Amino acid sequence: MKCGTKEELAKVKEFYIDLLGLNICREWPDGIMLDTGNGLIEIFTNAEGEHRLGAIRHVALLTDNVDEIADKVKAAGYEMIVEPNDRVIPAEPEYPIRMAFCFGPLGEQIEFFCER
Secondary structure (H helix, E strand, O other), rough: OOOOOOOHHHHHHHHHHHHHOOOOEEEOOOEEEEEEOOOEEEEEOOOOOOOOOOOOOOEEEEOOHHHHHHHHHOOOOEEEEEEEEEEOOOOOOOOOEEEEEOOOOOEEEEEEEEEE
């Protein structure tokens, strides 16, 4: 992800660290790296101008409780795109999940999901 201002970076840190509970595993003058548990999110602060939607549609984060995290996100003033609901991904074998989507502080789409 790219932030254009220190204010955007502060919002990103507030959302991903304070609200979602991710930890910083690396930090350097132009960016931070957040530990998602099974992966990393890199956030750079050296971009200016408008944010553009690229090839990545959304980031999916595994959680223990989709409804709880959706409530926290809404209470913090972020828009839920898709409210928590149950789905079955038609894979072999089928994959039953609970999921929800929100917009993050940079307009990125974030999916929260857990296995049912």
